Amino acid sequence: MANDTDTAAGEALCWRDQALAALDEGNPSRALSIAGQALGTLEAAGLRGGLDEAAVLVAVAEIEEALGRFADAGGTIGAAVGILEDCAAEYADDDSLLLWCQAQERQAGLERMAGDFTGAAARLNVVLDRASASLGEASLAVVSAANALGIVYKYASDLDAATAAYGRAAAALARLADPDPLLEAGLLHNLGGLAHSRGDPGAGIPLAERGVTLRAEALGPGHPDVARDMNALGALYQLAGRHADAERSYRSALAVFEDAYGPDHFETAMTLANLAVLHSDDGDFAQAESLGRRCLKIFTAVLGPDDAEVGLTLLNLAAAVAGRGRTAEAAELAARAAAILTDRVPPGHPHLLAAADALGQYSQPRDSGQPG
Amino acid sequence: MTGRDGDIRRAAARALTSNHSRAVAQRALATNHSRAVARRALSLNHSRVVARRALSLNHSRAVAVAGRS
Numbered sequence: 001m002a003n004d005t006d007t008a009a010g011e012a013l014c015w016r017d018q019a020l021a022a023l024d025e026g027n028p029s030r031a032l033s034i035a036g037q038a039l040g041t042l043e044a045a046g047l048r049g050g051l052d053e054a055a056v057l058v059a060v061a062e063i064e065e066a067l068g069r070f071a072d073a074g075g076t077i078g079a080a081v082g083i084l085e086d087c088a089a090e091y092a093d094d095d096s097l098l099l100w101c102q103a104q105e106r107q108a109g110l111e112r113m114a115g116d117f118t119g120a121a122a123r124l125n126v127v128l129d130r131a132s133a134s135l136g137e138a139s140l141a142v143v144s145a146a147n148a149l150g151i152v153y154k155y156a157s158d159l160d161a162a163t164a165a166y167g168r169a170a171a172a173l174a175r176l177a178d179p180d181p182l183l184e185a186g187l188l189h190n191l192g193g194l195a196h197s198r199g200d201p202g203a204g205i206p207l208a209e210r211g212v213t214l215r216a217e218a219l220g221p222g223h224p225d226v227a228r229d230m231n232a233l234g235a236l237y238q239l240a241g242r243h244a245d246a247e248r249s250y251r252s253a254l255a256v257f258e259d260a261y262g263p264d265h266f267e268t269a270m271t272l273a274n275l276a277v278l279h280s281d282d283g284d285f286a287q288a289e290s291l292g293r294r295c296l297k298i299f300t301a302v303l304g305p306d307d308a309e310v311g312l313t314l315l316n317l318a319a320a321v322a323g324r325g326r327t328a329e330a331a332e333l334a335a336r337a338a339a340i341l342t343d344r345v346p347p348g349h350p351h352l353l354a355a356a357d358a359l360g361q362y363s364q365p366r367d368s369g370q371p372g
Numbered sequence: 373m374t375g376r377d378g379d380i381r382r383a384a385a386r387a388l389t390s391n392h393s394r395a396v397a398q399r400a401l402a403t404n405h406s407r408a409v410a411r412r413a414l415s416l417n418h419s420r421v422v423a424r425r426a427l428s429l430n431h432s433r434a435v436a437v438a439g440r441s
Contacts, residue, residue, distance in 0.1 A: 013420045013421065017420075052421065054421075055423070095422050099422050102425065140424075143427070144425075147427045147428060148428050151428055151429075151430045155430070169427075182426055182427075183427055192432070193430040194430075196432040225426065228429050232432045235433065270431055273434070277434035280436045288436075316434075319439075350435070358438035361439045
């Protein structure tokens with residue numbers, strides 16, 4: 001019996017690895033199908049409810065996130081965490097702890113997306129405490145969790161806390177023996193994003209460019225993760241006023257995302273959203289509105305109508321609509337943006353302040369009602 | 373002794389020195405759930421449950437300036 005179950009568990013983990021390989025190759029639909037085989041194998045062997053199922057579910061949640069199926073991912077990772085908590089007494093080895101760290105980190109990512117920054121940060125701090133105590137500060141688990149904590153603080157606009165968390169990740173990474181260059185690429189991406197949030201493209205561009213180079217060398221230029229880097233680098237170029245470089249970066253990312261994920265994917269919309277603002281900055285408000293409405297439709301479908309990304313998209317759309325002279329409509333859009341962002345980001349968040357500013361400007365009695 | 377080889381040797385050493393794995397194997401007789409635990413006790417010399425994954429990435433979103441027109 002033990003040999004049979006051992007074989008089945010090994011087979012399931014092989015399917016899991018193949019699923020993640022498909023995900024890494026930019027094919028999440030195929031990845032999900034393969035992961036289903038892993039769960040089926042465990043089911044047939046009577047191995048549900050143990051460490052192996054938790055391992056597969058953590059992978060399934062990552063794949064569902066990549067597909068933009070965030071609600072499904074939440075349910076899946078909740079099930080994985082439940083199994084790991086139930087089995088905590090039985091599994092006391094480092095592998096089990098690493099898996100628990102991965103599951104908690106993924107759950108914190110979903111909490112962050114839902115606007116629960118406090119809950120996400122608390123969860124990640126528990127992970128960091130356990131990982132550092134059991135695996136050591138110079139461990140991959142600490143690098144990963146500290147990086148995730150930096151992302152939470154960045155989205156909450158607590159930029160000093162984000163700097164500290166990313167600094168902890170960088171310090172732990174520097175102490176790893178023979179670290180994967182992709183880890184450095186990921187951290188450089190995020191440090192570039194933090195510089196973007198600080199309004200400091202001069203600091204962020206060299207970091208982001210170095211991250212793109214490292215990742216493109218490792219994965220090839222057409223990989224979706226390189227496209228994520230290119231979208232972030234484009235935002236830094238845009239902030240620096242380098243609009244031609246920004247458009248080139250965005251269009252490069254967009255081509256990869258549309259090819260890998262299709263026209264209605266979350267990452268496609270993230271890139272379209274930045275391209276729309278670039279058109280607004282260039283005074284092409286018609287194109288800005290068109291792209292803005294396209295990504296608004298995608299975000300609403302993928303994330304729900306009250307998500308913070310929807311709020312920011314409405315705010316940017318308001319600027320395009322105002323640019324076309326439809327100020328009353330712009331005021332309505334800005335009011336919707338402000339209402340959403342008030343519920344989704346902390347008081348004083350830059351996006352919330354921008355929404356209040358826009359609402360004040362568009363509400364002035366100067367609407368001609370005529371298109372620009 | 374680094375990386376997976378190191379993990380394997382450390383795990384094997386734990387399996388040899390710990391009473392924990394014997395206790396786990398005994399529990400395996402009782403329930404289906406414990407069969408997965410028993411498998412772990414018998415095959416601690418692999419660390420395959422954890423897949424190495426990339427770091428999470430943030431997004432940088434551009435914000436339009438109101439009243440630029």
